[in-house]
Amino acid sequence: MASLKEIKSKISGVKKTKQITRAMNMVAASKLRGAQQAMDGFRPYAEKFSEVLGNIADKAADVTSPLLIPKVETKNVHVIMLTSDRGLCGGFNTNIMEKAEEFIENLQSREITVSLTNFGKKGRNWARKEKLTIDGEYLDVVGGKFAFNIASSVGQKLIEGFLFGDYDEVHIVYPEFRSMANQIPVIKQLLPIVSIEKPEESETEAAESRYMPEHICEPSADALLNIMLPKSIYIQIYHALLETSTSEHAARMRAMDNATKACDDMIESLTLTFNKARQQTITMELMDIVGGAEALRG
Amino acid sequence: MAQQTIRLEIVTPEKYVVKQDVKIVMAPGTEGEFGILPNHTPFLSSLETGTVHFRDLQDKEHFVFISGGFSEALPDRVTILAETAEIREKIDVDRARAAYERAQKRLSSSEEGVDKDRARRAMDRAMARIKLFGIKE
Numbered sequence: 001m002a003s004l005k006e007i008k009s010k011i012s013g014v015k016k017t018k019q020i021t022r023a024m025n026m027v028a029a030s031k032l033r034g035a036q037q038a039m040d041g042f043r044p045y046a047e048k049f050s051e052v053l054g055n056i057a058d059k060a061a062d063v064t065s066p067l068l069i070p071k072v073e074t075k076n077v078h079v080i081m082l083t084s085d086r087g088l089c090g091g092f093n094t095n096i097m098e099k100a101e102e103f104i105e106n107l108q109s110r111e112i113t114v115s116l117t118n119f120g121k122k123g124r125n126w127a128r129k130e131k132l133t134i135d136g137e138y139l140d141v142v143g144g145k146f147a148f149n150i151a152s153s154v155g156q157k158l159i160e161g162f163l164f165g166d167y168d169e170v171h172i173v174y175p176e177f178r179s180m181a182n183q184i185p186v187i188k189q190l191l192p193i194v195s196i197e198k199p200e201e202s203e204t205e206a207a208e209s210r211y212m213p214e215h216i217c218e219p220s221a222d223a224l225l226n227i228m229l230p231k232s233i234y235i236q237i238y239h240a241l242l243e244t245s246t247s248e249h250a251a252r253m254r255a256m257d258n259a260t261k262a263c264d265d266m267i268e269s270l271t272l273t274f275n276k277a278r279q280q281t282i283t284m285e286l287m288d289i290v291g292g293a294e295a296l297r298g
Numbered sequence: 299m300a301q302q303t304i305r306l307e308i309v310t311p312e313k314y315v316v317k318q319d320v321k322i323v324m325a326p327g328t329e330g331e332f333g334i335l336p337n338h339t340p341f342l343s344s345l346e347t348g349t350v351h352f353r354d355l356q357d358k359e360h361f362v363f364i365s366g367g368f369s370e371a372l373p374d375r376v377t378i379l380a381e382t383a384e385i386r387e388k389i390d391v392d393r394a395r396a397a398y399e400r401a402q403k404r405l406s407s408s409e410e411g412v413d414k415d416r417a418r419r420a421m422d423r424a425m426a427r428i429k430l431f432g433i434k435e
Contacts, residue, residue: 038312041311041312041314041355042311044307044309044310044314045311046311048309048370048377048379049368049379052370052379056343075348147312147382148310148312148381148382149381149382164350215340215341215342215370216339216340216341216342217341217343218327218328218329218341218342218343218344219328219329219344222370223344224342224343227344228368230327238311264332291372
């Protein structure tokens with residue numbers, strides 16, 4: 001059995017770890033609040049945008065935007081991968097990497113060249129280790145404060161790549177924030193644009209919009225659509241960034257909560273061991289004294 | 299009874315910049331500036347970088363910088379979707395001036411690989427901000 005001193009120092013070590021994990025938990029909680037606020041702030045914009053986009057898409061007679069047309073042959077696929085910069089958030093990053101790996105391996109088995117854009121250090125390091133081509137990397141974005149322009153500049157690059165034929169398809173991998181305990185990595189196709197997502201309209205709204213007369217469009221509906229489509233890509237990227245940040249903080253909060261609980265358990269069992277060891281020492285000392293006394297009397 | 303006011307919402311990906319009832323809205327459309335009064339027919343337009351101004355219920359004029367986007371007008375509301383929007387009081391004019399100079403330098407340099415389009419757009423934005431800041435109320 002370990003000596004009393006050893007156990008004691010172990011207990012104090014675990015206590016210090018607990019302080020750290022608890023602090024990290026609280027930091028994650030406050031950052032999570034910020035991330036959720038950003039998401040709430042974004043919702044009105046996104047909803048309005050998809051409403052207008054859906055409206056125009058109906059009107060634009062024959063859509064000829066190159067962003068909507070799939071390439072004849074798919075040879076180069078680009079994947080945007082969103083992970084966190086920092087660890088200590090449970091299986092968060094591993095889950096994303098597994099999802100991405102599965103997807104990329106599937107592509108490679110069909111002899112498709114894969115390139116990546118990485119958000120977050122964890123994903124980038126993974127891509128380096130797997131010897132994948134990294135066309136762009138953005139660190140210190142996820143989890144912190146970022147503005148819409150980061151999404152639009154990335155989106156612009158991808159669209160250019162798509163139009164110039166560097167990429168035949170663009171996909172995005174990110175963790176979707178379902179709930180505090182549940183963040184699921186998802187893969188979505190950004191380019192070519194599969195279909196224009198319509199907002200889910202409630203019954204009353206649907207009736208209202210049917211009643212609405214035709215919009216006047218300036219410039220034409222087709223022209224507006226051509227301006228809006230790239231923006232819808234930026235919006236999706238921005239949305240993914242928000243989801244990733246929120247998920248990261250939620251995952252870290254949970255991981256740290258578990259760690260704090262594990263520390264509690266450990267302290268309890270160590271204290272028990274410590275008390276047992278102390279009791280044993282006392283018993284042994286007593287035995288010694290009694291033994292000595294007996295010997296003297298004898 | 300016909301409506302006398304119109305609801306104006308200026309939304310960016312980050313937040314609502316303006317959300318209030320107003321009397322008239324003027325916005326820089328791609329094909330020219332337009333004004334919207336209550337009971338406007340449904341109208342959709344893309345917007346240039348520039349200034350949106352509107353008059354509130356107390357007849358006070360307000361100015362908002364926007365960096366291009368879209369507007370949708372319905373009889374009872376106007377929604378403006380912009381990537382960035384700042385009300386006049388919140389414009390950081392020093393930053394805009396710095397951005398203007400930066401853009402100018404980039405435009406006049408003859409180096410390869412300078413994204414002139416981007417520099418020009420940055421210059422437009424900076425100029426619109428500076429101009430707006432100078433408007434007397």
